[in-house]
Amino acid sequence: MIIATFSVFGQHLTSTRGSALGAFTALSDDIASIDWNPAGLGSIRDWDVTTSLYSAFRRDVSSGGVSLYAAGSAKRFLDYHVVAGSYAPGLNLEFTVSTPFAFDSTGPKIDKEEHIIYREQYALGYGYQMTPTVGLGLSARYREQMITSRQVVFDQATGARIKTDDNTASAWNLDIGLLWKPNSEWSLGAVAKNLFRLTESELPEGVLPYGLRNVKTLRVGAAYHPSRTATFVLDFDTKAMGGFGSEWTVSDQWALRQGVWFGGSSTRFIAGLSAGLGFSYGPAKINLSYVHFLDQSSRTHPTLEKFLDRGVQDLGYNVFTPDQLSLSATIALGRTRDTWAKIEYVQILSEVYPSSYQVHAFRPLGKARVKNVSTKPIEARVAFFVDQYMDNPTETRSYYIEPNGEVDVPFTAIFNEAIRFVPSMVLRAADVFVKSSPAEEYDDKSQTRLIIRGRNDWDGDALSLRYFITPEDPDILRFTRNALSEKKDSLAGVARQLEKFRSARTLFNEFATRLTYVNDPKVSKDRVQFPSETLALRGGDCDDMTVCFSSLLASIGVSTAFIDVVPLQRPDEGHIYLMFDTEVSAKQANIISENPKRYVVRKNERGEETVWIPVETTAITEGFLNAWEQGAKEYFDEVEVGLGLVRGWVRLVDVLPGR
């Protein structure tokens, strides 16, 4: 009888969590994925660092104590790629095959020995998350075999002597894995072990029977999560080995595990039982497991015949693997939690005009397409921030997104006062974040470019022109106060219903004496002066004059409306003028004019019809009556005859004084 015994207990079951469960192919999500299923590396979010200790137990040999099994690290990059490496000094199997030799039956005996060492100390892995539900992985394990033969050699000179032959071999064994999580309940995994082999050196023919077996196998696994607290796993491979187990999450921090091992050349179907405990706190995880094999014969008394018959294929789990206790600690650094939501892209819907910056607090400035990259429904919110021009990020309401679903989330921006002093157009970086519940920080971040126009820039939309109106500006108030004070005597005798009309006329005539219309479209296009600037510069173009006169009227509580004309065939020839509300009832319109073509009757918010007067502000030098006549003629031609309002090429933009 030739007995082969272990001299070192250097083997492990790679993942402490996996060894407690008995199956881990569809559940692998840490550095141990290098061995179990490299596709699981895709689950690593940023930096992962792990270390594990082990202690193997054999009934026939005293315990070797606790040893460092392995340490490894993994890092995600470019969003979807993960690389990992591990160093496993403990992944080391050693056998000694002793054959007693005697010169004669009464003489001394000499042991003929084969010392066999298998190591798999270095491993590299790569994981690629193809889609939120599908991951691929590749791992390469560096396998070394060292077989030392000691045998008695006879020669005539020295007689008998012991000769030692060292034989080594090494190779990279490549595994390819796949992980698919079709929904929140199921995970399916498959890994092809030893699919490729890159040989550096081979063992000589004579010691090949002692070498590692490089058999290609396919292992498939499934994990089922019927609830948040229970997980069931199953593994099975083409060598009829596998296991099944369950994990029970008993609290946010603690988990209990148990597993059943089968196959593996054991004489019984059930080869072993395992149990384990998991503890997690923030980014740290500690796992403990114990594996007990029911058939101890080959594990405690391995025979040479069995060794030569079965050999060793997997250093982690084989017929000689003894009972063992494992402890591992893992810490996830960097971004320490799962990403649930990703920003697919960000679209800025408009530039920012300082004159109307407040409007972005209500109307979307842009939108972000958010994707749920998790396997569960999420509630996502988007935040937006521009440094210097915003005091705090704005945040949207929550949007429900199905797994793998996408939603366009419009976002607003609350700018601070600094934006009003941007002298000319600038380009600023803007940050867009997405948070999803129950995430504590943001899931994803994207940076976009935001164009902030100068304070006088205008987007050409008459609607935006309203935001240049500043009736509370001290210069405007001073102008109206002075103008009306100077004419207070003539205004005093005016019938009450004509007060607004006469005040407007007085202001316009005063406006006409002080300001000049400047027609310089090249300079003024897309640029609007604030009313105080128009007063200071004593003139402006059509937009500037309209805005300024509208502000003056607004400062005395007169409602105005821009008449924005953009001829369909000639949009470049668009122009703008205004009309104001005299608040004279339509029934009394004849006190304004006997010619209905000189005014417009409009219903106000209270349903009362009042008389509005169109005024062409560019005709300023010709006085109020001419400006009125010209405005009325334009309005009649464009709206009444040309049907511009009903056909959409004339638009009224109301500027209502604050209530």
Place this chain on the structure above:
Amino acid sequence: MRTRLLWLILGSLFALQLQAADFVVKAVKGTVEVRRGVTEEWRKVKIGDLLKPEDSMRTGAGAGATIEADKKKLTVPEMTILDISDVRQLTQEDFLLKLAMENILAVPPREKDELSIPSATVLHGTDMSKSDQPVFSDSKIGEMELKGARVLYDNAYYATAVLKSKETLRTHPELKLNLDARLTIATAFEKMKLTKEAIREYSVLSKENLPASMAKKVQMSLEKLKQGK
């Protein structure tokens, strides 16, 4: 200023394209006046005068006029005001949009996300809803405008006849009981095959205290329209 003038000229040309050609005064009896564009004064017209679309024409008591354009001749009876721009056909779409003009023109309610334009009011307007001022509306002018609308109707300008009648009744509420004008509106709708609108007008009219002959006509029209619906 040059661009401005150019624009005005182009605008006028564009507007002219949308309407009938200028009218020429062919016959005049009594006091016939014209008000040019947006001016205030009425001036007498004589045979051969040209009437532009932006002009209005007025005939006095016992007066009358005949105007012509593109072989289309209109006879304007006494005490009538006729806007030349109304002497044109409108597409049904333009007509319906113009009909809704009152709403289009109305000051819209403030949007919830609209920013308030602050105002420091120096002078406040009088609350006219509480005003005790007398109503100055010249009902005679209103009646003359309604007659002008009738001229349009008689010459098959149904769309502008409805628009002018409705506008006049709106701006001269004291003429609300002018049943002839309302009947003109209803029949114009009927002529334009706008059955729903015609039924609505006839139905409202049928509830008024109508003369027997008008009541019979309204009832017959209503039944006919409802049957054909």
